Amino acid sequence: MSDSGCRDRSADLDAPDCLTASPLIGKKRAQQSPGSRPKYQSSAPGGHCLRKVTLTKPTFCHSCSDFIWGLIGFLCEVCNFMCHEKCLKTLRSACSCMTPSLVRVPVAHCFGPAGQKKRFCCVCRKQTEGNTALRCEVCELHVHADCAVFSCADCRSAHVDGTLQQDTFHHHWREGNLPSAARCDVCRRSCGSSDVLAGMRCEWCGVTSHTACYLSVPPECTLGRLRCMLLHPACVRLDSRNFSKMHCYRITESCSHDLDNSDDVEPSAAAACKDFQPAAADAGKQFIKVCDGDDAVKRGFFRLVSISRATRNEEVVEAALRAFYLPDEPQDYELQEVSGVQHLHSDDILNRNGGPDNRSSPKDGGDAWLLRVKPRDAEVIKVHAGGPRPRAASVSVSRSSTAASVLTEALGQLDTREDSSCFSLLEVSMSSKQVQRQTLTPQEKIQDKLQEIRKVSLRQMNQTRFYVVENRKRALQVSLLIGGLSPLLTREEYIQLIQEHLSIKSEPPHTHTHTHTQCKVMGD
Known part of the structure; x- marks a missing residue:
């Protein structure tokens, strides 16, 4: 992901062991304008954008799960996280907009119907409702149907790609939806x-902990009580990705076929936005439709943004x-009218009619506006090392930077002494339902690639990474079943017989003879 313009939110995140929760969006609720609202000025851990709020109804803390006594709480304007003032010192829960930066190994989710049991959405932190909720069949991620698009590929990894060796098997932490009797493994108190969405649980060993305590749990996961029954991911290598969920998990796809394509069409989210009617209390507000790229414009998927009548661009x-959970600075972006070329500049003020100087502009139910990145001559991207230990190099790219030049600089920062010709630059899109990988050609311009992704979808750009991967020429393995052989021969006699008839010049690495059927299985 591009780092230019990003806030210093990630400075307080413990990246290797940090939470891999999913991002958030308010259910049928427009994002509110930040103008004139008091914010908590201290640097908030986890990338949260906290402001002090006056509570008008019973509220529980998302950090310690205790009741918030009094009238003052701290609310994240991006992910609806709520906590005591005293819990700010031990805050470990990550904001939704920071989730893509915390993923250790990108693994897509396997969504299916969630059922009717009371759960909380890991994206918007609100209670899931009826048939609109989804549940990952592998890692117990619960989301609303229109929140799934804002989650990323942080499912638990059940296999290891290629010859990657993992020295320590880490916990896979998931926030919230714990059993009522769960107790913290560190302080032994109820968690x-x-x-509310509170507490942490490892989806492998089942250990539970408070959000403030889980970093004190030993980092190595022992797989819990079912250790002798679980196949360790390091023992599984999946070379081909052309498998359906039925082959991998024995999960029927017919019931969730439409849900798997929700990245292509977002009817529920679009309908929620289109059917939304401003409340009477918001009479002094206006609502504009905002799209994050050409793909959203094509499919009619927009987000409603609530602003005051007089608000600077x-x-x-x-x-x-905030509506699209992008942790970037607003001065790096601009709004463009979808149906024209009109731009809103930083000194424009939306008047009562919704636009600067009474020109055509977004009104309630009017034309949509497009959120675009301002042109850049140079920026910084992170290039991750493909390995068990999370490492990343920050590389500055310009208009002349190619994949080969970025690869060379990244290898130098990662202290890799091998020749750059042995490596490639890999683009990884970490969508919640599908992880796509594309090897970039050495001559490909990186800035052109970034602009292309941003033009399609800013959300997709936030969920895109670049990796340094080693080029490997894997030998093709073929298993042969040969029948009709003479019975009761020794292994050496079978090998000699096969070499004579098939002209094999070297001994096969593995053979197994079925004496009763006179068949031989060979692996090469």
């Missing part, structure tokens, strides 16, 4: 909650960034 852009 489950039926009121930078504040509108900031509210739009």
Whole structure:
């Protein structure tokens, strides 16, 4: 992902062991303008954008799960995270917009119907409702149907790609939806909650902990009570990705066929936005439709952004960034009218009619606006090392930078002494339902690639990574079953017989003889 313009939110994140929760979006609720609202000025851990709020109804803390006594709480404007003031010092839960940067190994989710049991969405932190909720069959991620598009590929890894060796098997932490009787493995206090999304659980060994305590749990996962029954991911190597979920997990896809294609069409989210009617309390507000790229415009998928009648464009852009969970600075973006070429500049103020100087502009139910990145001459991208230990190099790219030049600089920062010709630059798109990998050609311009992705979808750009991978020529393995051989021969006699008839010049690495059927299985 591009790092230019990013806030210093990630400075307090413990990347290797940090939570891999999913991003958030308010259910049928427009994002509100940040103007004139008091914010908590201290640097908030986890990338949260906290502001002090006055509570008007019973509220529970998302960090310690205790009731918030009094009238003051701290609310994240991006992910609806709520906590005590005292819990800010031990805050470990990551904001939704930071989730893609915390993924250790990108693995797509396997969504299916969630059922009717009370759960909380790991994206919007609100209770899931009826048939619109989805559940990952592998890692117990619960999301609303229209929130799934904002989650990323942070499912648990059940296999190891290629010859990658993992020295330590880490926990796979998932926030919230713990049993009511769950107790913290560190402080032995109750850590489950039926009121809010709170607490942490390892999806492998089942150990539970408070959000403030889980970093104190030993980092190596022992797979828990079922250790002798589980096949360790390091023992599984999946070379081909052309398998359906039925082959991999024995999960029928017919019931969730439409859900798997929700990255292509978002009817529920679009309908929620189109059917939304501003409340009477928001009479002094106006609502504009914002798309994050050409793909959203083509499919009619937009987000409603609530703004005041007199709001500067930078504040509108900031509210739009929060609506799409993008942790970037508003001065790096601009709004463009979908049906024309009109731009909103930083000194424009939306008047009562919705636009600067009474020109055509977004109104309630009017034309959509497009959130675009301003042209850049140079920027910084992160290039990750493909290995068990998370490492990344920050590489500055310009218009002349190619994949080969970025690869060379990244290898130098990662202290890799091998020749750059042995490596390639890999683009990885970490969508929640599909992880796509594409090897870039050495001559490909990196900035052109970034602009292409951003033009399609800013959300997709936020979920895109670049990796340094080693070029490997894997030998083709073929198994042969040969029948009709003479019975009761020794292994050496069978090998000699096969060499004579098939002209094999070297001994096969593995053979197994079925004496009763006079058949021989060979692996090469």
